[in-house]
Amino acid sequence: MTARRLLPSDEAADLLRLVRDLATRELLPRAAEAERNEEFPREVFRMLGRAGLLGLPYPEEYGGGGLPYEVYLQVLEEIGSVWSSVGVGVSVHALSCFGLATAGTEEQKQRWLPDMLGGELLGAYCLSESHAGSDPAAMRTTARRDGDEYVLNGAKAWTTHGGQADFYKVMARTSEARNGISCFLVPADSPGLTADPPEQKMGLTGSTTATMVFDGVRVSADRRLGAEGDGLKIALAGLDSGRLGIAAVATGLAQGALDHAVAYAKERETFGSRIIDHQGLAFVLADMEAAVQTARAMTLHAARLKDRGLPFSREGSIAKLVATDNAMAVTTNAVQVLGGYGYTRDFPVERFMREAKVMQIFEGTNQIQRMVISRSLEKDSHGGISTGD
Structure with missing residues (x-):
């Protein structure tokens, strides 16, 4: 990278040098072949997680890096300069953690966030639907309350890490009101949750994109983030x-x-x-x-x-x-x-x-x-x- 950077601290500068070295040494040699073969680099995300790079903008008390976005985004830029699929994946993982970090209870955050930020668990974000395009309020995926659980039915399109992730941050309709949408943290091994075959894409072929199908997926009520209706x-x-x-x-x-x-x-x-x-x-x-x-x-x-x-x-x-x-x-x-x-x-x-x-x-x-x-x-x-x- 020839980019000249103005960073807020010596520690941030040291981090960027570490990321640049890791990107050059570990990511660059793998990128072209993985993209050519359309291989999802799951082990690369584990490596980045162990290096502390998957939770940089989140609080240290939950296993994050506690860094400002000004620094975090320059880390993403360094990764994206050699392997965009991985850069996008890191960004999507951070987005998948956002609901828990900002709307979760203290108990929820203590229970799940450390593993998510530590990189052993990779996240995905389920918002879009094939018919709704850029209008998320038009979603049809539903979450019906049944005692201490919700039952999810529907499909989420264009899911980055679809079929590869360990957890899915899912928006689903809990009422008929246009904004009656709630947010759920759904484990990947939930019965009834499946992934369609990955999309055949023009680019970012090392990043798996698939439709996720929810067929009677039961999620405990304590996996809802925020109140009902807070999802949008x-x-x-x-x-x-x-x-x-x-x-x-x-x-x-x-x-x-x-x-x-x-x-x-x-x-x-x-x-x-x-x-x-x-x-x-x-x-x-x-x-x-x-x-x-x-x-x-x-x-x-x-x-x-x-x-x-x-x-x-x-x-x-x-x-x-x-x-x-x-x-x-x-x-x-x-x-x-x-x-x-x-x-x-x-x-x-x-x-x-x-x-x-x-x-x-x-x-x-x-x-x-x-x-x-x-x-x-x-x-x-x-x-x-x-x-x-």
């Missing part, structure tokens, strides 16, 4: 943070593509000169660098607002929009810089380009981000100057 609020609050995670991974992906393009441009010669010395190509690289740095700056700005306890939903949507659109542009340009070689699997930039596309779609499409941003402008409820005190 928990889901949307989690997505605000999850969008920052995807923005960070997209920024790392773009940085990785830029690094490969610059290295190639320094070595490849045409007409007696390195291609980086030709102005037309050099300007493309300059635009790529500007796009990466813009994405990083916006993502970290949103993270710093979150860390100060200030509203950041608008800025999180902007970060997700800018970072993923820029990643698509940067990876496309990286393929162009490499010419015919960029279109082959001999170089990773063609894979980077395929991986960038989905980042404009998941965690809320970029059209939804524009809707969130425009509506916030209409309300304009959190402008002005604040110290965060």
Whole structure:
């Protein structure tokens, strides 16, 4: 990574150096083959968990790292720069822990959160349904109360880690009201819970995505997070943070593509000169660098607002929009810089380009981000100057 970073402490700088070394030594050599063979790297997540990297933004008292998002997102960026499937997986795991960490009782957190943050248990997040698209309030999966249990029926589409996870954070309807949705923590070995065959995707092929089917799945009532009807609020609050995670991974992906393009441009010669010395190509690289740095700056700005306890939903949507659109542009340009070689699997930039596309779609499409941003402008409820005190 050629990224220059401004970190809040020496400890944070040491962590980033450790992550960069781990990513280069452990992730990079495995990435291309795993993606080519569509293999889910479960052991990689265990390794990251043992290194303390799966619970970084959560409190130390429950086994997390207690780090600000400003640092956590730069860790995600480092991972995403060499293996996007793993970067996305770390972000999704953090999102899967969010409901318990923020809406769970103290007893629930003490009981389940340490194992989830320690990396032995990998999480998945079940919100989307095939018919509902970007409208989670239209979900049809139900959770019917039956004594001390809930009985879940329905299907959740586009589940990252579907069929691979150890637990599922599930949103299900507990009443007919549009917002009558509740949140549940469902163990993967629950009878009646199955995964459809994984989706055959354009990119992120090392990350398993599947529809999860709930056929009379019984969940004890003590696995409901928050009160009945709190589910949509928990889901949307989690997505605000999850969008920052995807923005960070997209920024790392773009940085990785830029690094490969610059290295190639320094070595490849045409007409007696390195291609980086030709102005037309050099300007493309300059635009790529500007796009990466813009994405990083916006993502970290949103993270710093979150860390100060200030509203950041608008800025999180902007970060997700800018970072993923820029990643698509940067990876496309990286393929162009490499010419015919960029279109082959001999170089990773063609894979980077395929991986960038989905980042404009998941965690809320970029059209939804524009809707969130425009509506916030209409309300304009959190402008002005604040110290965060």
